[in-house]
Amino acid sequence: MEKSNFNRRAFILRLLKAGGVIAGAGAAGFLFYDPNGLPRPGQEMAGVYLPDFSLPEQKGKMAVAHGSDREKTLRAALDAIGGMKAFVQKGDRVVLKVNAAFASPAAISATTHPDLVEAAVRVCFEAGAASVIVTDNPINDPASCFSLTGIGPAARSSGAEVMLPREDLFRPVTVPGAKLIRNWPLLYGPFASANKLIGLAPIKDHHRSGASMTMKNWYGLLGGRRNIFHQDIHTTITELAQMATPTLVILDGTVTMMQNGPTGGSFSDLKPTQTMIVSTDPVAADAFGATLLERKLSELPHIGRAEAAGVGTADYHSLSPEILSNIS
Amino acid sequence: MKITTVRRISQTFFLLLFFWFCFVMTLGERWHQLRGWPVNWFLQLDPLAALGTLVTTGTLFRGMVWAVVTIALTALLGRFFCGWLCPFGTLHQLIGYLAHRKEKTLARAAVNQPHRAQRIKYYILIAMLAGAALHLLPFADSASLQTGLLDPIPLLYRSVNLILLPFADGAGLPVSPLPRFYEGAFLIGAIFLTALFANLWIPRFYCRFVCPLGALFGLISRYSLFRMGQRESAKCTQCHMCEKNCEGACAPGDTIRIHECVLCMNCLHTCRQARMTYSTALSAQGEILSPDLSRRGFLISAAAAGAAIPSMRLSGALAANWNPNLIRPPGALAEADFLSRCIKCGQCMRICPTNIIHPAGLFEAGWEGIWTPILNYRIGTSGCQKNCIACGNICPTAAIRPITIEERLGTGAFAEQGPLKTGMAFVDRGRCLPWAMNLPCIVCQENCPVSPKAIVTDTVYALLHEMEIIEADGNTLELKGKLEPGQAATGDYFCTIRGRGIGKEGESEGETGNGQHGAEEEGGGRIRITANTESRLTLERKWDSSPSPRETAQIRIRLQRPVIAVDRCIGCGICEHECPVRGLRAVRVTAENESRNEEHLLLL
CATH class of the missing domain: 1.20.5 (Single alpha-helices involved in coiled-coils or other helix-helix interfaces)
Structure with a gap:
């Protein structure tokens, strides 16, 4: 028992x-023991912000080069404002924000041209950059966008790293004083260790905002349900321009998409305009781009509003940009 | 080296090769990403897929002719495919071995005895082939290829493509760079795991009782030249060692069931008397060549399929009751032809770079179309990209035709017939922001990849507020009323004066699809508002004739309202994918006007 x-x-x-x-x-x-349950959602305003990447001593620099070879016009325009060495120093970690929005071939000009990407990466490395990251959060399938546009292969072959928009690379951002971009997912991964930001944008017609140029290009850093920003596109672009203060912007008007933007899709939408604009003032660059697009500034309210917000000047003449013709 | 060791090496090699083919099936620039790897090879070696499509279509599409090699080798060697090559069989064998390895010899021999239920797989095969052959009867026109439901090669591809690999996607592994989703994947996974876990009960459960491909090999192996058997010269001591690891449950020590023997050859070395042999001679205790199928069973199986397929079609899904949400990939055949070719392998779903091809569920494609490819524009990284023809070029049976970019876009030699259309977009004006809520948006129009765009816009200046004017001074207006400061300063707001007209209202500026800007500014009665306080508007310019007090100012918002250009829309669904109304999208694609079914034509 x-x-x-x-x-x-x-x-x-x-x-x-x-x-x-x-x-x-x-x-x-x-x-x-928890007497409260979860707090009311959406109250936290934590998160990241993009540091100011601009160089105070380079304020208001701008140069324009005419020609059809993107590498040559880019180099000529850069040389006119002191060369890339003035903007990228030895050991710098550079982010190139391209426009890779659509999975269409480079010839359609809906995206940053791979020749320009390659040239820009190379110039950065020549100036002593330690690393170059090429990134965007495209509209179409990201992997397809980077490979079909040729941006991915161009970036990798010239030694840059391509960063696709993985979910874990986003952090909430709040633009100080902004009405719309508050606690919004931002593609922050590429910026975690970067100290220079260069924007590379094509010039395109855009049905809602009138034009897609360097300031609209920052839209590709947003994640989440960003399409709702189209309800107030001009305020959104203005806030984007306040959010990102780049070291330099490169606006590629070698070919301009005059209509059917921002996707294009046909050569008849394009016009050879043979212009490369390099500037530290995105507002001035876009104002110049508007002339290639044959739009009045009154049709592009975001340019005036970005100027009013202190991002830059729409009167690009006041920067007395050097105009270099017939670069070949 | 023992023959069983050689077999294990062969099984391991083909299992790894199978996984390698699944792994490389990603579009990309890296060396391992679909660089001409014959990723469909296992499907092409599969004689059930070949026979099924041969019966339904009368042809063997391209690589499906590999099945001839498999059949020829089976006629020579027996069921080598099951025991030496089949990756699904290898998984079953591995799990069965692990689960039973510690059991006593007699217990293992008991579980490996031939079982009456092993006939079931033959009835399954008969039913599937009967369903596929239904159209050969003079009074029936409906044939349906359903072999893919249980055919182990499509089943394994489907399971790996839609269940296993998605776990690795987006996890930093070199597969798909972003996470992928597959609607209804749970059921596919549940069946896969059930098939694997069944080995804990009886080894090679699926192979013995379910596998219609194994049944087909069983029927062929009666003609095989070489077979397992016993030689006369050695005595049997009834030790049952030969049955201990018998994979096919074919009674090697008794009258051997040739049609069940999967050539594992485990009996060869375990027989202490060396009685077992693989030769062309007749087995000492005789052979059973064919499964014991009754005429009644045969007829019932065939009749079951003969009743099931037409019953499924009574839903009218192939006639007037077609499902508008059933959007097939570009190049897919007309529905009846499609169903007679698709083997539900999921290759198109895996290769699709935007992850929009999904296995159809019951409510989308009906019983017949379960796990066939359907486009879902809500899931995935984009709509269907118009420069992509990956799905048609990987489809092993040409259920999705291997189209060229030219054919897809309707260029070159295909200019006359125009682009392939997967469906057509419809704007839901009750949900669309500019139509229903007077909010600017037009995301759909911007993202439309067609040139000229298949979404045009009607520009209207919708009236929001009317306010009496207190004072007009240059380009400012002092109003009676209250506005939220800055509310009208976004660039989208305009001011008009009641009774003076608003310029070219309602003109469809996108009619040519190119959104000509600028014309409206000269239009007359409206001026853009650049700033506002509670009661004061600042306008972009002065009025031509200044309004007088007590006239009424109107605050209007400029809206571009999307309208589908029916003749240009290709149904790619990029608009639906991008629509900011995220729940039920305000622009949605249905199978209307799709190229593959003439009776779905919408336009004159």
């Missing part, structure tokens, strides 16, 4: 075990 083994010692042991279970359950209940 078991009975004979069940003595006082065994009983006390059993008592202790039962007590342990009771104490454990009680302790767990005490430690994990």
Whole structure:
């Protein structure tokens, strides 16, 4: 019989075990007791912001080069404002924000041209950059966009790293004083260790905002349900221009998409305009781009509003840009 | 080296090769990403897929002719495919071995005895082939290829493509760079795991009782030249060692069931008397060549399929009751032809770079179309990209035709017939922001990849507020009323004066699809608002004739309302994918006007 083994010692042991279970359950209940449930969502305004990548001593620089060879016009325009060395120093970690929005071939000009990407990466490395990251959060499938546009292969072959928009690379951003871009997912991964930002944008017609140029290009840093920003596109672009203060912007008007933008899709949408604009003032660059697109500034309210917000000047003449013709 | 060791090496090699083919099936620039790897090879070696499509279509599409090699080798060697090559069989064998390895010899021999239920797989095969051959009867026109439901090669491809690999996608592994989703993948995974776990009960459960491909090999192996058997010269001591690891449950120590033997050859070395042999001679205790199928069973299986397929079609899904949400990939055949070719392998779903091809569920493609490819424009990284023809070029049976970019876009030799259309977009004016809520948007129009765009816009200046003017001074207006400061300063708001007209209202500026800007500014009665306080508007310019007090100012918002250009829309779904109304999209594609079904034509 078991009975004979069940003595006082065994009983006390059993008592202790039962007590342990009771104490454990009680302790767990005490430690994990939550009288409130979850706090009301969306109240936190934590997150990241993009640092100011601009160089104070390079304020208001602009140059324009005419020609059809993107590498040559880029180099000529850069040389006119002191060369890339003035903007990228030895050991710098550069982010190139391209426009890779659509999975269409480079010839359609809906995206930053791979020749320009390659040239820009090379110029950065020549100036001593330690690393170059090429990134965008495109509209179409990201991997297809980077490969079909040729941006991915161009970037990799010239030594840059391509960063696709993975979910874990986004952080919430709030633009100080902004109405719309508050606590919004930003493609922050590429910027984690960067200290220079260069925007590379084509000049395109855009049905909603009138034009897609360097300031609209920052839209590609947003994630989440960014399409709702089209309800107030001009305010959004203005806030984007306040969010990102680049070291330099490169606006490629070698070919301009005059209509059917921002996707294009046909050569008849394009016009050879043979112009490369390099500037530290995105507002001035876009104002110049508007002339290639044959749009009045009054049709592009975001340019005026970005100027009013202090991002730059729409009067690019005041920067007395050097105009270099016939670069070949 | 023992023959069983050679077999294990072969099984391991083909299993790894199979996984390698699944792994490389990603579009990309890296060396391992679909660089001419014959990723469909296992499907092409599969004689059930070949026979099924041969019966339904009368042809063997391209690589499907590999099945001839498999059949020829089976006629020579027996069921080598099951025991030496089939990756699904290898998985079953591995799990069965692990689960039963510690059991006693007699217990293992008991579980490996031939079982009456092993006939079931033959009935499954008969039913599937009967369904596929239904159209050969003079009074029936409906044939349906359903072999892919249980054919192990499509089943394994489907399971790996839609369940296993998605776990690796987006996890930093060199597969798909972004996470992928597959609607209804749970059921596919549940069946896959059930098939694997069944080995804990009986080894090679799926192979013995379910596999219609194994059944087909079983029927062919009666003609095989070489077979397992016993030689006369050695005695049997009834030790049952030969049955201990018998994979096929074919009674090697008794009258051997040739049609069940998967050539695992485990009996060869375990027989202490060396009685077992693989030769052309007749087995000492005789052979059973064919499964014990009754005429009644045969007829019932065939009749079941003969009743099931036409019953499924009573839903009218192939006639007037076609599902408008059933959008097939570009190049897919007309529905009846499509169903007679698709083996549900999921290759198109894996290769699709935007992850929009999904296995159809019951409510999308009906019983017949379960796990066939359907486009879902809500899931995935984009709509169907118009420069992509990956799905048609990987489809092993040409259920999705291997089209060229030219054919897809309707250029070059295909200019006359125009681009392939997967469906057509419809704007839901009750949900669309500019139509229903007077909010600017037009995301769909911007993203439309067609040139000229298949979404044009009607520009209207919708009236939001009317306010009496207190004072007009240059380009400012002092109003009676209250506005939210800055509310009308976004660049989208305009001011008009009641009774003076608003310029060219309602003109469809996108009619030519190129969104000509600028014309409206000269239009007359409206001026853009650049700033506002509670009661004062600042306008972009002065009025030509200044309004007088007590006239009424109107605040209007400029809206571009999307309208589908029906003749240009290709149904790519990029508009639906991008629509900011995220729940039920305000622009949605249905199979209307799709190129593949003439009776779905919408336009004159």
